[in-house]
Amino acid sequence: xxxxxxxxxxxxxxxxxxxxxxxxxxxxxxxxxxxxxxxxxxxxxxxxxxxxxxxxxxxxxxxxxxxxxxxxxxxxxxxxxxxxxxxxxxxxxxxxxxxxxxxxxxxxxxxxxxxxxxxxxxxxxxxxxxxxxxxxxxxxxxxxxxxxxxxxxxxxxxxxxxxxxxxxxxxxxxxxxxxxxxxxxxxxxxxxxxxxxxxxxxxxxxxxxxxxxxxxxxxxxxxxxxxxxxxxxxxxxxx
Amino acid sequence: xxxxxxxxxxxxxxxxxxxxxxxxxxxxxxxxxxxxxxxxxxxxxxxxxxxxxxxxxxxxxxxxxxxxxxxxxxxxxxxxxxxxxxxxxxxxxxxxxxxxxxxxxxxxxxxxxxxxxxxxxxxxxxxxxxxxxxxxxxxxxxxxxxxxxxxxxxxxxxxxxxxxxxxxxxxxxxxxxxxxxxxxxxxxxxxxxxxxxxxxxxxxxxxxxxxxxxxxxxxxx
Numbered sequence: 523x524x525x526x527x528x529x530x531x532x533x534x535x536x537x538x539x540x541x542x543x544x545x546x547x548x549x550x551x552x553x554x555x556x557x558x559x560x561x562x563x564x565x566x567x568x569x570x571x572x573x574x575x576x577x578x579x580x581x582x583x584x585x586x587x588x589x590x591x592x593x594x595x596x597x598x599x600x601x602x603x604x605x606x607x608x609x610x611x612x613x614x615x616x617x618x619x620x621x622x623x624x625x626x627x628x629x630x631x632x633x634x635x636x637x638x639x640x641x642x643x644x645x646x647x648x649x650x651x652x653x654x655x656x657x658x659x660x661x662x663x664x665x666x667x668x669x670x671x672x673x674x675x676x677x678x679x680x681x682x683x684x685x686x687x688x689x690x691x692x693x694x695x696x697x698x699x700x701x702x703x704x705x706x707x708x709x710x711x712x713x714x715x716x717x718x719x720x721x722x723x724x725x726x727x728x729x730x731x732x733x734x735x736x737x738x739x740x741x742x743x744x745x746x747x748x749x750x751x752x753x754x755x756x757x758x759x760x761x
Numbered sequence: 762x763x764x765x766x767x768x769x770x771x772x773x774x775x776x777x778x779x780x781x782x783x784x785x786x787x788x789x790x791x792x793x794x795x796x797x798x799x800x801x802x803x804x805x806x807x808x809x810x811x812x813x814x815x816x817x818x819x820x821x822x823x824x825x826x827x828x829x830x831x832x833x834x835x836x837x838x839x840x841x842x843x844x845x846x847x848x849x850x851x852x853x854x855x856x857x858x859x860x861x862x863x864x865x866x867x868x869x870x871x872x873x874x875x876x877x878x879x880x881x882x883x884x885x886x887x888x889x890x891x892x893x894x895x896x897x898x899x900x901x902x903x904x905x906x907x908x909x910x911x912x913x914x915x916x917x918x919x920x921x922x923x924x925x926x927x928x929x930x931x932x933x934x935x936x937x938x939x940x941x942x943x944x945x946x947x948x949x950x951x952x953x954x955x956x957x958x959x960x961x962x963x964x965x966x967x968x969x970x971x972x973x974x975x976x977x978x979x980x981x982x
Binding site for chain 2: 594597601610611626667
């Protein structure tokens with residue numbers, strides 16, 4: 523579904539990604555872990571071209587990310603959830619969700635509203651459709667952000683540290699929504715520091731450090747039988 | 762010194778006609794300036810260097826030269842290029858809106874830049890184009906923030922429009938001059954002119970305050 527070939531990314535002199543090769547299969551849940559500054563968020567952002575790789579090739583659902591129209595096509599199929607939610611503050615919850623289906627997919631309003639209401643039920647916020655983002659808690663905002671991304675009926679969902687900006691007691695409600703998505707067979711790439719979640723939900727775990735993919739494997743292989751010293755030392759510090 | 766109150770009363774209707782013309786110039790110039798400024802402000806943030814450069818040249822040229830000189834340029838130099846005399850009203854509005862556009866562009870640029878980068882990313886990640894995101898997400902938020910500086914620009918334009926009196930266009934200031942030429946009542950007339958300007962700018966600033974408050978409330982719900 524996603525194929526990443528020899529991807530490099532430079533920010534000026536900073537070499538953030540140093541030749542990443544990875545593959546994400548359909549319906550697979552891949553969790554990317556690693557220390558801050560290891561390039562995991564940058565890699566995720568390269569998948570929908572919010573960051574343009576300096577070198578290398580990314581193919582999403584058979585479409586190579588080469589020109590603007592391809593990129594927009596891919597973005598329609600790839601939902602993204604951000605650490606800081608990035609809801610549109612001037613729009614109600616419902617308006618946040620129906621905007622992209624209506625402008626990009628040209629979905630009629632009545633249909634878009636129906637989709638949005640179903641999604642709000644799914645993320646447990648059916649009663650909040652007329653609320654504005656600032657009236658919601660962080661956890662609620664993030665669930666709206668997930669619903670907003672899902673309204674485009676994406677084939678792939680990217681999560682960039684979705685719980686890092688949340689108060690601890692709100693982490694679970696967001697992870698629960700993500701878990702149910704995974705069980706429905708959504709293809710997902712998740713950057714997170716929630717190791718328990720990674721272990722429980724991930725089909726495969728990628729460990730990154732200093733712009734390189736150090737090790738990958740099943741959660742069991744990574745968390746219990748890591749081969750690389752760097753992986754072991756990272757996990758020993760956080761588990 | 763004799764203060765001729767009767768002169769004020771007699772001249773007031775004429776001055777009010779002039780004030781009406783001032784309002785007209787200002788309204789036209791600010792509307793056109795808003796349109797120009799919005800596009801130029803966005804152009805200044807473009808990724809295409811030529812668009813960005815053209816926008817920067819425009820803004821720098823207008824902000825770096827006096828409005829008075831710009832009015833002369835439009836009124837006296839442009840006819841040589843187009844080969845016919847230009848109506849003073851057209852010249853006045855053209856000069857004022859081109860001038861206002863440059864200042865409004867800077868206001869828009871600042872407003873757009875003040876919106877969190879994550880908003881554009883969220884829009885783009887949903888498959889919306891840059892233009893769609895700008896229109897539906899960025900500009901509506903930026904617009905609320907720039908209402909106060911736009912109000913200032915509106916008021917500045919109304920006062921600066923007095924400069925078009927130099928090309929003989931009969932707005933409020935020019936009317937005042939003409940009445941004084943006839944009656945020699947410069948103190949009474951300039952006082953009246955100043956008073957009328959004050960009433961007009963005060964009205965605008967109340968209006969802007971009202972808009973600002975309304976949008977603030979809108980923000981909260």
